[in-house]
Amino acid sequence: MELELTEEQSWISESIDTLLSREWVTPQDVADASPERRRQTWTALVEFGSFGIKKDGEDGLGAVELCLIARSLGSHLASVPFLGSAAVRLALAPQARSLPAGIAALLSSHDPIGIALLEAGSGWTVERAGTRLAPGRDGLEIRGEKVAIEQLQAAGQLVVVATLDGAPALAITPAGAAGLTRQAQRCFDETVPMETARFDAVPVPSAGVLGGPEARTVLRRLMTAGSLLAAAEAVGAAGHILDLACRYAGERRQFGRTIGSFQALRHILADAYVRQESGWSAVRYAAAALDDGDPEAAQAASIAKAYVSRGAREVAHSAMQVFGGIAFTAEHPAHRFLRRIGVRAQQFGDAAHHERRLGRELAERVSQARSALSSPVLAEAFPA
Amino acid sequence: MAPEERRLREEVRAFLAENAPSPSDLPRSLDARIEALRGWQASCYRAGYVGRAWPREFGGGGRASVEQIVVDQELAAAGAPEFVNVVGLDVLGPSLLRFGTEQQRQRHIPPILDAREIWCQGFSEPEAGSDLASLRTRAVERDGRFVLTGQKTWVSWGQFARWCGVLARTEDPGHGQPRHRGISMLIVDMNSPGVDVRPMTQITGHAEFCELFFDDVLVPEQNLLSNRGDGWKIAMYTLGHERGTAALPRQVKLRTWLDRLAFTLGDRALDGRALLDDPGAQVSLAQAMIGIEVLRYHAQRTVGEFLAGGAVGPDSSSVKLLMAEAEQRLAATAVELLGPAMEQADPAKQDEDAFWEETYLYSRAASVYGGTRQIQRNIIADRVLTLPQE
Numbered sequence: 001m002e003l004e005l006t007e008e009q010s011w012i013s014e015s016i017d018t019l020l021s022r023e024w025v026t027p028q029d030v031a032d033a034s035p036e037r038r039r040q041t042w043t044a045l046v047e048f049g050s051f052g053i054k055k056d057g058e059d060g061l062g063a064v065e066l067c068l069i070a071r072s073l074g075s076h077l078a079s080v081p082f083l084g085s086a087a088v089r090l091a092l093a094p095q096a097r098s099l100p101a102g103i104a105a106l107l108s109s110h111d112p113i114g115i116a117l118l119e120a121g122s123g124w125t126v127e128r129a130g131t132r133l134a135p136g137r138d139g140l141e142i143r144g145e146k147v148a149i150e151q152l153q154a155a156g157q158l159v160v161v162a163t164l165d166g167a168p169a170l171a172i173t174p175a176g177a178a179g180l181t182r183q184a185q186r187c188f189d190e191t192v193p194m195e196t197a198r199f200d201a202v203p204v205p206s207a208g209v210l211g212g213p214e215a216r217t218v219l220r221r222l223m224t225a226g227s228l229l230a231a232a233e234a235v236g237a238a239g240h241i242l243d244l245a246c247r248y249a250g251e252r253r254q255f256g257r258t259i260g261s262f263q264a265l266r267h268i269l270a271d272a273y274v275r276q277e278s279g280w281s282a283v284r285y286a287a288a289a290l291d292d293g294d295p296e297a298a299q300a301a302s303i304a305k306a307y308v309s310r311g312a313r314e315v316a317h318s319a320m321q322v323f324g325g326i327a328f329t330a331e332h333p334a335h336r337f338l339r340r341i342g343v344r345a346q347q348f349g350d351a352a353h354h355e356r357r358l359g360r361e362l363a364e365r366v367s368q369a370r371s372a373l374s375s376p377v378l379a380e381a382f383p384a
Numbered sequence: 385m386a387p388e389e390r391r392l393r394e395e396v397r398a399f400l401a402e403n404a405p406s407p408s409d410l411p412r413s414l415d416a417r418i419e420a421l422r423g424w425q426a427s428c429y430r431a432g433y434v435g436r437a438w439p440r441e442f443g444g445g446g447r448a449s450v451e452q453i454v455v456d457q458e459l460a461a462a463g464a465p466e467f468v469n470v471v472g473l474d475v476l477g478p479s480l481l482r483f484g485t486e487q488q489r490q491r492h493i494p495p496i497l498d499a500r501e502i503w504c505q506g507f508s509e510p511e512a513g514s515d516l517a518s519l520r521t522r523a524v525e526r527d528g529r530f531v532l533t534g535q536k537t538w539v540s541w542g543q544f545a546r547w548c549g550v551l552a553r554t555e556d557p558g559h560g561q562p563r564h565r566g567i568s569m570l571i572v573d574m575n576s577p578g579v580d581v582r583p584m585t586q587i588t589g590h591a592e593f594c595e596l597f598f599d600d601v602l603v604p605e606q607n608l609l610s611n612r613g614d615g616w617k618i619a620m621y622t623l624g625h626e627r628g629t630a631a632l633p634r635q636v637k638l639r640t641w642l643d644r645l646a647f648t649l650g651d652r653a654l655d656g657r658a659l660l661d662d663p664g665a666q667v668s669l670a671q672a673m674i675g676i677e678v679l680r681y682h683a684q685r686t687v688g689e690f691l692a693g694g695a696v697g698p699d700s701s702s703v704k705l706l707m708a709e710a711e712q713r714l715a716a717t718a719v720e721l722l723g724p725a726m727e728q729a730d731p732a733k734q735d736e737d738a739f740w741e742e743t744y745l746y747s748r749a750a751s752v753y754g755g756t757r758q759i760q761r762n763i764i765a766d767r768v769l770t771l772p773q774e
Contacts, residue, residue, distance in 0.1 A: 004688050246769050261772040266765035273764055274702045278682040285681035303677050306670070358673060359666030366646040366660060 005068075012061075013068045019044055020076040027240070027333035030077045030191045038154070042080045045069075046110045050082070053089045054291075055096040055107060063090055063225065063287035067232035071280070074236025074344070077336055079191040081112035081151035083229050083347070088113045088159050090229075091222035094293075095214060102172055102208035106157060114155030114175060115226070116146035116197055124349040126161050126168045126219040131199065133164040133171055133209060140164075140209055141179075142171055142199040150347075152182060152195040160199070161219060168219050169211035171204045178202070189339035224290060224298045226348040227305040232283045234312035234344040238276045241337035245269065245319035265322055272318040275311040282307050299358065306354035309345035316341050389454055396458040399431055404464040414591070418544050421468035425499035433459070434467065435497040438481065442493035449629075453687070456633035461640055471540060472496035472503035474630060476549040479569070479622045483610040488571070492547070504545035506536035506572070506596055507619060514759050516551070517563040517616065521598065523552040523570055530554070530570060530603040532578075535595065538753070542594030543583050548572045549622075550598075551615045567615035571607040572598070587745045626754055627700040631683040631707050638676045638710055641743065645669070645718050648736050652722065665721050672717045675710035682706055698767040701760040708750035708757060715740070715747035 005013070023041040025033045050069055054060035066086045073082055089107060092099060096107055106113065119130050131144025142160055152158070155175045162169055173180065179202040187194040210218060246269055249260030259265055286300035294300075316338040320327040327334035345351070405424060411417045428434050436452040438444025445451075459466075467473055477496045480489055495501035512519040521534025532552055542548070548571075555566030574581070580597040609618060646669055649660040659665050683706075686699045718740040751757040765771045 004685075246771065250772055258772045261774050263762075263774055266769075266771050266774070267758065267761045269769055269771065270761035270764035271705075273769060274705050277699070277702055278678050278706055281682035281685045282678050284685065300677070300681075303674050304681075307674050307678050352667075355667045355670040355674070356663065357670075359663070359668075359670035362646060362669055362673060363650075363660050363666050366643065366650055370647065370650050 005064075009065060009068060012065055013072060015048065016045075016050075016069050016072040017075070019048060020072060020078055024076050024078050027077050027336050028331065030079060030333075030336055033079060033191075038079055041078060042082075042112065042154070045080060045082065051085065051089060051110050053086075053093050053107065055093050062291040063228060064284065064291055066090060066225075067228055067283055067287045070229045070232035071236035071239075071283075074233030074238075074340065075240040077191065077237065077240075077333075077340055079193075081114065081154040083226065083233070084115040084150060084155065084159070085111075085113045087222055087226040087229050088115065090225040090290075091218050094221070095218060098214065100207045100210060102205060103170075103210055106172065109157075111156035112151065112154050114149050114152045114158045115222075116149050116158055116160045118146060118148045120145065120147050124223070124347075124353055126216075126223065129161050129163045129168065131160065131162040133162045133169055133204070133211075136201055136203060138203060139206055140171070141201040141203050142173065143201055145196065145198045147196045148185065148187075148194045149197055150192055150194055152197065153193060158197070159222075164209070164211045164215075167211065167215070169209060169215045170219060171210075172208040173202055173204055187343065189336075189343045191336070192340065192343050220298065223348055224301040227301045227354075228283055228287055228290065230344040230347045231279070231301075231305045231308040231312075232287075234308050234341045235276060235279045235283055237337045237340045237344070238272075238279065238312040238315035241319040241334060242269070242272050242276055242315055244333070245272075245322040249322055259322075268318045268321060272315040276315050279304075279308040279311045299361070302349075302354040302358050305349060306351045306358065309351040309354075312341045313338075313345055389450075392451060392454055393458055396433065396455055397462070399433070400458065400462040400464055403427060403431075404459075404462055407463070407465065410465065418468060421465055422499040422502075424465055425467045425469055428459075428467070429498045434473065435477070435493075438477070438493065438497070442481070442489050443497050444493070453629065453632050457636045460633045460636040463640060467499070468541070468544075469496055469499045469502050471505050471545075472499075472501075472547075474626050475505055475622045476503045476547075478625045479549065479609065479618050482621060483569075483614065483618055485606075487606070488609070492571070495546075501546040502541055502544050504539045504542045504548045504574075504594075504596075505622075506539055506548045506550035508538045509535055510537055514756055516619070517567065519551055519553060519567065521550065521552040523550075523554050523568060523603065525554070525605070528605050530605065530608070532570065532572065532598045532601040532603050534598050536598075537595050538593050539581075539596050540593045542574075542581050542596055543591075545574050548574055548596065549609070551619055554612050554615075564616035566613055567619075568612050569609040569615040569618045570603050571609060572601065572603055573607075576601050576603070578602075587748075588742050623754055624700055627704045629687070631679065631703045632687060634707060635676060635680045635683060635710075638679070638714055641718075642669070642673055642676055642714060645672075645714070645721070645740070648740075649721060651733070659721060668717045668721060672710075672714040675706070675713050679703070679706045679710045698763050701755075701763045701768075704754065705757060705760050711750045712747045715744040719744045 023044045025037065052060045054062050092103065092107055096104060131142060131146060133140045133142055142162060152175060158173050158175045160171045160173060162171055179200045181198040183196045185194045185196050249265055249269060250258060252259050282304035286297060286304040289297035289300045320334050323334055326332050410420050425434060432445055433455045435443065436445035436447050436455060437449040440446035473496065477493060480492055496503060507516060509519050509521060521536065523530040523532045534552065550570045550572045551567055552570055553566055554568040557563050557565040578599040578601040582595045583591040584593055584595060585591050646660060649665060650658050652659045683703045686703055722737065722740055
């Protein structure tokens with residue numbers, strides 16, 4: 001698997017950094033960025049071509065490129081509806097030709113997309129959603145309640161994960177649909193605004209509903225893509241706060257020396273560097289696996305998400321330790337990075353979620369291999 | 385995977401299925417075991433699986449470096465015995481190829497490849513561990529020869545080695561100069577008069593490494609590697625090389641051990657259920673797996689630069705840190721999870737426990753050998769993060 005960035009990929013990464021330096025605010029000011037500034041930054045990203053996503057047989061951006069963009073957004077702490085918009089399109093793209101028209105249309109639009117997945121009291125799973133799709137007067141209707149929908153106020157379209165005939169399904173609805181009641185929600189990072197939504201018989205045309213086995217495939221891919229993009233953003237945020245901490249350690253003097261010359265701090269920073277760099281290696285590998293259609297891509301994404309969720313937080317903690325008291329003031333940007341990392345660490349499953357899943361799958365594989373090994377013995381013991 | 389890579393993997397697998405001795409086939413006594421391992425390396429060499437990327441003119445295969453990594457990964461995956469001349473292959477052979485004269489390479493490279501001559505390295509000393517530049521072994525030039533005096537330690541396979549790459553001080557660094565000046569690398573014949581080898585028993589119970597004593601050992605001038613004073617440069621190259629290339633095969637070995645642990649947990653019951661079905665045990669296994677897989681992802685990314693012909697950069701220190709972390713976590717997880725079951729084990733299953741106890745004990749060396757965890761952090765702080773010097 002090719003893990004070096006191509007020239008084009010490096011160019012995308014540098015261009016997005018340049019774009020954000022021009023359009024977006026500094027980390028100190030992220031909470032005060034005006035709605036116009038957010039829209040302007042988003043428009044610039046769209047115009048850059050951030051959603052020219054590769055469909056089967058066509059040229060375009062894949063998971064690696066979108067993760068590079070997400071990493072830059074994390075590094076700049078940009079507040080735009082990118083995560084949902086990119087994850088949904090990445091999930092849909094391989095099925096582009098067989099999707100219902102209303103869903104396939106998302107792939108040729110640049111509308112910001114929100115994801116309504118979480119429900120109060122349940123985890124990051126697409127199975128057994130309490131929100132249901134059921135026949136109403138004119139076709140299917142959505143009923144239920146969702147929480148923690150990121151950037152809903154900016155989203156044009158909403159992808160709703162629901163249950164249809166006892167199986168997972170997804171439906172598309174305009175974010176301003178009748179019967180949809182929204183309410184702002186507290187969020188650990190105020191620059192990643194979250195809302196709850198209640199669906200009181202919100203009608204959806206059949207062209208906007210995907211059910212059956214294909215829905216499960218798309219939803220699994222949505223979880224994989226979402227995990228990777230969230231992890232990529234956390235890696236970007238971790239990289240930036242680590243840079244700031246290294247610079248500070250090279251300037252700040254105590255005991256007559258620059259504090260970066262103290263081994264206690266040098267080792268904290270070296271460990272943080274390893275965590276951050278290897279976190280990016282993990283995201284990079286899993287994204288390439290997803291682009292290659294590797295059957296182990298979902299597992300690699302779980303590994304990357306689990307590793308980065310713990311690792312990026314660790315990097316932020318280490319950086320704050322290097323800054324000392326100054327990082328405890330509201331005007332210092334350290335807590336902005338910590339907050340962003342904290343939110344991205346949770347989304348699409350925190351470390352514990354993915355560790356449980358990986359452990360369960362490993363145990364199942366080994367149990368199957370064990371029974372395969374013992375089957376000749378069983379066959380002998382219980383001849384047909 | 386490229387088709388040629390797949391073909392090579394299949395070819396190596398077929399060879400191993402036919403030829404690889406299982407660890408239980410190897411003789412018990414250490415001397416007989418070493419002889420068997422020499423034979424194993426020689427047959428792998430004849431098959432083209434040793435020194436595959438080394439130059440043809442010295443007996444190598446002349447192929448791309450990535451092919452040797454693929455072969456080493458397959459050897460690790462099959463649980464084949466490790467090559468007995470590992471120090472020659474991973475450490476001193478690459479240094480000879482990089483810094484040696486034509487004559488030195490003609491003389492030494494072929495017998496490294498087929499294990500006719502085993503090599504060891506004389507770097508650390510009782511008073512020069514992490515602070516390698518403070519070494520006290522001296523080589524004084526007299527009548528066209530070096531007279532070598534001093535003591536070395538942690539010399540793996542020293543009792544079986546014919547040659548030793550020795551770091552010795554040939555000049556005083558001079559007042560105010562860095563201490564790594566004036567250190568040279570000598571190729572020392574272990575059969576020379578005045579060489580004394582004393583094996584040391586390790587915590588695993590094996591005597592894999594030795595102390596070496598040099599008492600006025602005469603070393604011919606032509607056994608100087610590169611120039612006087614180049615020893616430090618050569619040592620840094622060899623250690624970097626070892627860190628840069630060993631990680632991917634080692635990662636495969638760790639992955640096979642993880643699967644082995646999962647199998648064993650399926651075999652052991654505690655309070656009426658298989659340990660493998662315990663959710664806590666599953667999470668511990670997952671955490672060990674994450675460390676092992678991230679090591680692969682990161683090593684592939686950094687080794688890529690090395691394979692493209694570049695030097696092994698300071699990022700090899702990140703790989704080294706992740707490798708030690710992954711190995712130690714896996715081994716500690718094994719003894720923690722098997723702990724209660726180890727105490728109550730069926731005597732017929734004790735071999736498995738012995739394996740994990742030894743693996744656990746050995747894993748503690750992973751953050752010490754080849755440059756301690758603290759030294760690796762220093763390298764990153766200096767050369768990657770360019771923090772102020774201590």
